[in-house]
Amino acid sequence: MSSLQEFIDYLRSRGYKVTPQRLEIFKTVKSMRNHPNVYMIYQEVKKKNPTISPATVYKTLEVLERVGEIQAVCQIDGKTVYDTKLSPHINIHCLKCHKIKDVESDLVERLVKEVQIKSGARIVSQSINFFGYCSKCADEK
Amino acid sequence: MSSLQEFIDYLRSRGYKVTPQRLEIFKTVKSMRNHPNVYMIYQEVKKKNPTISPATVYKTLEVLERVGEIQAVCQIDGKTVYDTKLSPHINIHCLKCHKIKDVESDLVERLVKEVQIKSGARIVSQSINFFGYCSKCADEK
DNA sequence: ATGCTTGCAAACCGTTTGCAGATCT
């Protein structure tokens, strides 16, 4: 799933209701980059729907996470932001500028396979977080 | 670092004070397995030092994290637990029994190297989290 | 008509902070 129509179909198929709020939040999240937090999403959605409440945003984000449209990422300070990336990747958390950068690697898929074989577990998703200094901040040091 | 003596030396070398509370928390954390949360650590430390406060536990865990003795791990429900493992590994979060299991893999080191080359970032630590069903829960399904 | 959803406000809960007294160096 990734398009608005697919989201609508998903909601209907599960007995969830299709509301303007949910569609607006879906569109907003999809248009945002750079790992927004709930407050940033709330502020952005409010531009289109000034009366929306944070509670509605929280509840819809929970639905979007269940669908697999977004993924919560825990920052080193414990705060939660969201990732709208779908493919397996690594989050690089910069300890200086605090930005998060995504990097892809074929090794992720291999790592998942190896871990499944080694542990006997069945893996359905992953969150890989590296901490250090992004290329820009590493250069400045 | 890993022994009590090394921890003491570290504290002194940084101008931190060596207090009974800090030593007790260090020993307690080192004796606990299975990813305890702050409350569990606090309860355990209280057995030896009944008047200790949660604030002291929080502050000492922060020191231990800075030293690299422990690492905060964010669970899928957003709650934080601690990992006392030092070597690079993967945390498998079971979506059914909610336990966290550690698995090691040589691929982690390779992944770190590849990401550093690809991104230009300098990586100093990592937290790799896989979500799914542990071997026990996968079998029961 | 039914029942899920919204928006509001209050509650919640893990964590942090301010501060006076105690402890370490």
Next chain:
DNA sequence: AGATCTGCAAACGGTTTGCAAGCAT
């Protein structure tokens, strides 16, 4: 002696909950 640390209690901030009114089916 001087600075840091402890323990307490209050504050904080992000998130969840309860509920009455609204809306989708």
